[in-house]
Amino acid sequence: MVRRIFDHIDNKTTDLGTETWNEPVANYRSQARLDAELDLIKHSFVVFCPSLALAKTGDYVARSAAGVPLIAVRAEDGTAKVFRNACRHRGVQVAEGHGCKRVLVCPYHGWAYALDGQLKNIPHGGGFPEVDAKTSGLVPVPSKEIDGLVYVGQEASDSAASPLEVIPKIIPDNYELVEVDEMDVDANWKLYIESALEGYHIRSTHTQTFFPVQYDNLTVVERFGANSRVTFPYQTIEKLRNKPQEEWSTDGRVTHAYHLFPNVLVSTFPNCLQVVVLEPLGLERTRQHTYLLGRVAEGTDEERKALTESILQGQAFAKTGAIEDREVVMSAQQGLNSGANDQLTFGLFESAIGRLHAGLQRALG
Ligand code: FES
Ligand SMILES: [Fe+2]
Structure with missing residues (x-):
């Protein structure tokens, strides 16, 4: 060079x-x-944020990518997870901008999600006899973390990842x-x-x-x-x-x-x-x-x-x-x-x- x-x-x-x-x-x-x-x-798998924006457990980055609100979080197991940023109740975004949270609590009615996306709490849950917590977590989006960059591939097939190599x-x-x-x-x-x-x-x-x-x-x-x-x-x-x-x-x-x-x-x-x-x-x-x-x-x-x-x-x-x-x-x-x-x-x-x-x-x- x-x-x-x-x-x-x-x-x-x-x-x-x-x-x-x-x-x-x-x-x-x-x-x-x-x-x-x-x-x-x-x-395609596209850079969403650097890993350093998710340095600690609970660190998150929420923003839209190609018009779709997404949230990337550092989960308890150390992996970066990316979800569609929409509450499973009525779709409100569970967090905005960037910061650090132990639990993602929807600002509308307070449904609470763990960092791995699982639905943990519905206030006054008796009002939702038909909601199954197991299938009502935040919806994950395919993601990869390589060499300090977190990539998301919202609708990407796994073969789309190979250009990253x-x-x-x-x-x-x-x-x-x-x-x-x-x-x-x-x-x-x-x-x-x-x-x-x-x-x-x-x-x-x-x-x-x-x-x-x-x-x-x-x-x-x-x-x-x-x-x-x-x-x-x-x-x-x-x-x-x-x-x-x-x-x-x-x-x-x-x-x-x-x-x-x-x-x-x-x-x-x-x-x-x-x-x-x-x-x-x-x-x-x-x-x-x-x-x-x-x-x-x-x-x-x-x-x-x-x-x-x-x-x-x-x-x-x-x-x-x-x-x-x-x-x-x-x-x-x-x-x-x-x-x-x-x-x-x-x-x-x-x-x-x-x-x-x-x-x-x-x-x-
Ligand atoms: S929209 Fe999230 S708790 Fe109602
Ligand atoms: Fe320039």
């Missing part, structure tokens, strides 16, 4: 794809297409959850993902954040299955030139942007990373769920303080960069609505975006 980056720096080059990708604008503006994409999300371990062991954040963006979910998958816009868009410390249009692009990893080096990587090659490490000297097909991004920063799930709410509206993870502080007081500082810096850096991205992405949405373009052209620098669209085309037929 370092060698490839040095070659690009020396030759003023970047990784190139083999072909231009033209994506019809209709694919961003058609409700039928969005419905098919949501259906694809339901039939190509995903490398991304989350380091010595990390913890720092922050959970949620924000709505007025743009199609694909426009947003696209903004993370190329380095061609660093100079123009990220004038205050990435450009001063990175490079103009310099990325290494790798693929694994339908997924990609786009690597953005920092200028500090130059320091490695004076070191023997055995000591070269990209640690802290690059940002990796992983695209986990179809709608998840993981971006790494020095001492922290963020897992971002982009939930389509409509053709022009996307909810961004962000889980910020940071390295666990260790060592002397001074070292711990330096680490906390570094994570705060990474967090601010990522947030400001995201604001810059959101501006252009919402503008691109308005541009799609203007009727100027029948298709969007993704050039040779933007091959990871072509891979997203090719993957969707393949999956949707």
